[in-house]
Amino acid sequence: MNRLNRLFPLAVALLASPALAAGGWVSLSDQTILGPEAGMRAQVAKLRTEACQPTVRDYKTPGLAPVGGLDIDEVIRSLEKMLATFKPGDPARAGLEHSLKMAREQKENGTKVLPLPVRREKGAMTFETALRTAETLVGARGRKATGGSSSDVVAALAAESPRAALALLLAGHRAKPKDAMTLVNLAGVLTLAGLPREAIAVLDRAAELGGKLPTPGGVPGQAIALTNRGHAFLGLGRWSEAQAPLKQALSLAPDLSEARMNLSKALLCNGDVNGATRELRVALRRTIAPENSDLILKEKTPGRHGDGVGPREQSPTRRPSASLFDLSRGATFDLPQLKLPRTRREAIVMHSQYEALEQQGHAILRALGVRASAVNLSQVLDPGEMRWFKLVNGAITTSIFEPEVWPAHKAAYDAHYALDKARRPLADQRNKTIEAGMARLASVPHTCADVDTVYDDAYQTYMDALRPYLKGQEQAMARYVSARVKFETALAANLPDPAVRASKRAQIEASAKAMFYGPVVYGGVFFSEVPSLFCTEQTLPGVPLDLAELPTLDADPCGGMFSGAKVKSKVPSPALKAQGLGLSFSLSCKKVDIELSTSSLMGTDWLGGFASASLDWNGNATLFTGVKAELKLPKGVPVTGGIGAKEGVYIKFGKDGIEDAGMRVELKGSLGAGPDASTGLWEGKIEQEFGIAAAAAYWRER
Template identity: 30%
Template sequence: MTFFHKSPWAALACALLLSTASAQTQPWRAWSDALPRPALEEAQDKVAELQATACGESGNAGALLAQLENHLGNASPLSPQALQAALDSAGLQPPAQRPVALSLSSALAHAQAWLEQHDPAGLKALAASEDARSAAKAKAAALEATLLNKPNAAAAALLTAHRLDPKDAETLVNLGGALVVLALPNEALAVLDAANQLPLPIGGALGWSPQAVALNNRGVALLDLGQAGSAEPLFRQALRLTPDLVEARSNLARALACTGKTAEAATLLRASGRRTAQPTPATPGTPVTPTGVPPAEVTSDDDPEGTEETTRPIEWAFDISHGKGVNLPNLKLPGSPKEALELNASYGALSTTLVGRVHGLAQQQSQLISSLGAQRLGEPPLVQLRQAALDAALVQSRREPRIRSLWTATEQADREVQRVIDGFNQEFSGFYAQTAGQVDALPRLQALCIPAMSSATNSWRAAMNLYATRLAKAAEAQYRLETGLAANSSDSQWHLFASLTAEHTAVNSYATLVNSAAQWTGLVTTLATVCVESETTSLVQEVAGPLHTPRADLCSGTMDHLSLSVSIKVVQISVSCDKASLKVASPGWIGAFGKVDKSFTSGDVTVSAGAEIGAEVPLTSAGIKAAGGFYVTLNAEGEFKDVGVLAEAKASLSTKVGPVKIGSSVKGLSGRWSLIAGSSH
């Protein structure tokens, strides 16, 4: 899914919406949720563009005039008559049509005539195929045609399905969406009016309502007829039914732009690049567990008040359940100034080792960066976006609300350690000033400093214990998050880079703790002659065990049980880890239809699917009502633009369309599906 679509006419989304057994929301992942929210200025510019080009006949007049004057080199304004003459001579037509009330029979006849004019060979091939023999086969063929970016073939198959089963409301809703895509909005409205007289099922896979789809399709038809004011409440109602219907969100933004509600339009446009609806802000630091509604989004560093969200929490956008934990070794702390003297050399040696390890990790990361950029150039656009989102998540891992709260607590504890050190330094300065110049200055200074040093060591040790505890929690949480991100990648080089990043986090954190210990023992050593009752020799000894940094496994196809493999007759869809692909077999009669001109459709397609309700599971005594499914969004070239997978219980179900593997499950698909028309712009 992209933030703004540049195509001039109708965008198409196809959703295979299937009933779920439970109204409870299930965990799921939408790749687009990992994308950052665009800047407000970009959205405001887009609103201005929509007002100039996407608001029907009146909204387009100024833009058409400017374009034609520029094209014709005419320095003076064109009159309406001159504009129409220029349009006619250029073979152009204003994009907005006049609203015309049609009966269902007239609308179907017009649609058939349009297809006979543009694709007679395709109609003939369809009529001779097995798919024209039953409504179920015709509907399944329309799904396949949509996936192949052939809305004309989809419309033909849906007309066939309607003739065979005229009481199927979803077929009419689908047909209405296809007619919108083919720039036949009056016909679409008549078809949707007829669908409204028939019962539509309630609920669908991923919670997307068929009623919301119908409302959205009607709204787009009205938009394309220049009726933005009438379309607006339809999109609002669709979003109340299905907040994650991002197509209705972007369509509403267009309607608002056309009715002058520019501020709300910009807000909606900023949210239209991501599938999941805007979440309700959660309490800062609340652990994130995706269960249908994502928590508050992460704010940028230049927005200290937290009013400007930019990205969704990592744990919402990615599966980090395979992350590994790390335990920072217990660091031996001195219980007295004398023990501080004994441990000083050991802290110094350990610090040197840790700093060398940190530098080595940074060097390995630096060597990987250049090769990572080069190998991504050949990847499909969505895969590149996914990998870029993983990059961004890795960079911002410390800013995640849950992680950030742990580091904030750690920093507070560190400041207490420094307060103790600074306090003793000030206290010693006072002792020195008090005894300076006296004949017995040294014994007087020792009498003051030795008990003060002993007391300060106790305070420092207590502060260090708290600091070490909090540091271990923060480092463990960030390490688990970063190794969890590494487990999302099937790219061995990026997996290594992320693993090195996590190791760098852990080692550098522990080095900071050791340096704090060395700072105190170094101070004690410096003042030993006056502040330590009996000096001792500092020998290198073991003050901590080894720091082990386990790595997560390379992603090999399954994460969160959200990998996906789907075969629907001529189309095979595969999604796993950070890869997604679509393969097409011989399209059969669908291939006889020509490709629809870009002035009619963007070619975008979204397919959402789930298990057939009540399907019987082998080896069980009863049928189950399984929740779970997926959606994919494809562009005109058949490349993925967005994907999402819904988690569900493992099961094997019968199938009507083809095998669907979600994680380790095999589920059946019902014959229900819906076309969701997107905005013309």
Template identity: 30%
Template sequence: MIRTSVLCFALLGACASGAVAQGAPASGATVLRAWSDANPLPQASEMRQDLDRERILGCWAPGPTMARDRLRRFDTEVAKLPQGNPERASYERLRPTFLQAAEAEAKAPSKAIPAPKDLAEALGRAEAWLDKNEPAGMKAFRASADAKDAAKASRAAFEASLAGQHSAALAALIAAHRLAPKNADVLVNLAGALSHFRMNQEALVVLAAAEKLPLGEGVLGWPVKATLLNNQGYALIGLGRFTEAETALRTASQLAPNLAEAQQNLARTLTCQGKTNEALIAARRGVRRTAAETAKPGTPVPPEAVVETPQPEPDEDAPKETFRPSEFVFDVSRGKSFNLPNLKLPQTPVEAVQLLPSYKKLLEELRAQDDAMSERQQELQQVIRGRQEPTRLVQQRRDLLLRAIYRADDAPRIKPLWRAHAKSRAAVSDIWTNFWHCEGGCTISNIMKQASASSDYDKTFRDLCVPALSGANNSWRGAMHAQATDLAKAAEATYRLSTGLAANYSDPSWHELASLQAEKGALAAFTNLVYDAMIWAQDVEKFQDKCVPQATVTPPVKVAEDIKFDRTASCKDLFGTAALKASFKIVEISVACETVSLKLSTPGWLAAFGKVEKNFVNDAVTVAAGAELGVTIPGTALGAKGAMGMYVTLDGQGEFKDVGTLAEAGATLGLKIDEGGKAGLGAKVGGKWSLLNSVGSP
């Protein structure tokens, strides 16, 4: 039986042809979609505190005097903190632990382990370590077919890395190298696997051997040299060689600006050297995958729009965060239009009095509708809080989508529309205030003064007020029309963006919650317009005896059509498939809408490994894979050299931390790949993949 792998990519949200967002890249443009690009950027002061903590607790070098050196560094750094600093007190409580380790080290000194002389010795040490610590796993692997074929061994290592079985990945990569010793990619990945088990000296020797081989283009457009330098920098950090690590990581970042792992590692090595300001810059860049300077024409928004949007803060003491534009980090192509209902405005003061009951009635209806929406949202929030999300990353993705809807009116292309509306609404307010409610010199106040000075108060008041109010009503009506025009533009743009964001949800509860929020925003916009009409008519009514010709009482009339909302279908209903689905021998990765999952089937020999995982490094691991297609597929945007790929970043506990895909804009493609590497539709799938180590974001 031939096992197949299915790869399905579409960068704008799912595998559905034609799902191209407004302002999306043209066909043929390659786009990287990274979930981490939606991450909020914390306040600099908050990140600085995290870096300070890392400098005190996380900067140390292995060796015979490691514990004593760590204690000395700890004491030096803590002494720099002011007395009475709460952080200092919490650190001082940790000192007994460091002291105990230093004393134990002094009583039982160990010898430094020299670096391997060459590649053969490095691999021999690693294999001996595996035989000692994973005897059952090594026996099962050596008996498998994967141990006898370089391509199969490399693919097995890829799957083992995704499954969190790093010792199995190490064994498979050693075998892959022995079977294909001229493959630099295998050596670079092998070094990453070695560092996971603190075999950093061995990793550096392996990387030195890789540098002697041809290094080409890696997956996702990241040069293999950049991946090599990142893993080299990570290994040097593990050895406490921070200056050398800085050099390697700066070069890696220059070669591949989107290599967030290199920025995260650079932040650590700069922190350990006391270069906190530089470390802060690198740490902030490492929060997201896509560097702002790499945004090109053809990305969902132009480079100048890749800016940070401040989040409104309900509490001034809360840490501020900044966000990238929603159009840059989410698929908003499925947004719906919204038509602001036409509101009947009084042509005369008489009609204003007649329409007042209708405005009041409409306001009551709109507020009741808003209350019902809020009540339903509370019910949905209770449902959501009462269950557990699939993963932390999915929870974060869903939260960020909803937060993007809350701040939709602050989007770079929408904010100017609301500013224009604020200006036109201010004009309405000025007319209303200047006639009725200013603190002195109002039209109505001046009329009162003149009437009081006359012999016939009522007649003078009426003679002055009727024409003045008629003129003011005309001015107010014109200003209201201008406000309604600006409001319609702003509300429509906001609703389109908000519903486009809501369409990213596949979960019914989250989708309804987000859709209601989009609808509440549009409802509030129209409610404010009705309110402005009502308060004008209300003041006219107060002075109808003196300022309005005799008005005929009429029953309430319909002053606006019912407000209507066109709700998007959920992501699952729209697309019915995943944005990316990759099924390998034992691992299946699915990135669909706002969810990501990894499933393991019968693990085979991998099940015999994993006995030592918990005792080692808990840093993040990124696994990236690419597919190279050498054909033109009808109906897609792929050309002769189309490039596609994906990456997954896992934290030390094996939880998803980030995912992303790379493909040509608008491309929709499904490939079936057999174990021999042959693919349907004449496509050639490259076997490239990369393993990158990182300390993670602070």
């Protein structure tokens, strides 16, 4: 739940970054799966005690437990101590006694915290006092800061150092005291640092400066300021007052999920669980769309497929995959037809072939399972790619509910259940026919050929009646598998890593072939279960199965391409103006990466700036810029290696515009045994993104 309280101001601070270009949002969080509304409402209600805690701190006493104002017990003790210093008859004593009486009554009524005054209330903090408080918090060292870019502020927040971010923003204010947007950002970080009363004073000054605020990322700056104000009121525990600015922010920017998240919390802490749940469900996605357009991800009848979907209010839902993913690269997958015996005698011959085919299918499915699980995702994907993988994989695992797949899914299982329903009565009728025939033979002399005739006739009637059901199931399953594979492979093509893509295609192939080796082949097995001939000297016909080879999903858009190549260069000579400037270029089946960096900031050879661009083969691009530090083992030691860190802001672009933006932190380490890292013993990488879209997706993370 701590993440719930921390993500709101963090996301708002990011939105205020001028590094974000204007553009439409296509957020990853739009694919968030919403749980059943009743269940979510119960979850929200349980979180009230934990979530509804003010977050005001005493900057002079680090580590002091957060409170929403003045502790009532401390107030009473202070008043009692002050009262003891007044003599009876002192004119001020009566007022002090009245204040003490009121405080004791409030404590008896359950009050634990007295709210702090804000804005024009008596005793409200001034802008100058708020700045002094912030300056005190950052300390003498922080007051020496001379300014920093928005990426520096984001890097400080990524390192969970609001003091450093405050120092940079205060320096920015000193450089541009009339810049209202700097004050809006400063207010967001003040609340994050536990100083929401100061944040409101700063926001008041920003409003007094007037002028139109910029629109970072296409979001009106005024909406960001209102969101910061609402969040500051939440920090003070003033739940009702937080609602008005948050609602105003949403009227300016309906897609501003952070404002809606804050509004959800304000409603919850004010006792409106239904309203909090309603706003939360909207806030969990970046863009707004009616929930009734969501796919229902639950079948109506437990244990029975294709019988319809469950009630919307009792089912998890998500938006159709077409709203986020490219579905243009699906693969074709046509199941072959399975030959069925025409007579009892052909069934005797073909039964063992069906059983062998069934065993062969088990072996094929086991091999595909090994291929599907061969990739260790944590070693192949960075955190951002892992988040994307989970979205793609979630869409694949629930693909049957997509409009492109559901009709075929329903038809396949309708045919399967129709076969299952018809099989038993037809078998019973067959057995009765055999019993009646054998009863007739029992009263007259007969041969083994007569017995075989009774069985041949009964099974012929049975097989002729059952065959349409088997063929109906086979054809419906083939259409279902074709639709499902095309849709799921189109989804899998959105995965950027070729190894992960291959493992997912193996999983899809296994699921498709299971539908053949399961219902279809098993249908041939039980259809051909007939008694052997009674006249054993008779010759049975040779009937080959003639089964066409099942298709595979081995083909990949990156098939045959080299795994990757990387080139790095650096200007080495101090005599050159560009000394320390480096360029790296890498190309792989996964993506193209270009980075320009310098290692000469502040007169050091280990701290520098960088700017990188990454373009994958699906047309997605990521820009990442900030500061980096690298420390390497000295030359002459028997091993090579070092550690490095990057902090900065990133923007992700898709075909329809900006998909996500935020801050990213990368940590890398390597250890080599040879003259360079290419003969390394170990190399590791840790990466964490703090994205705007991720802020709205946190609820559903498992």
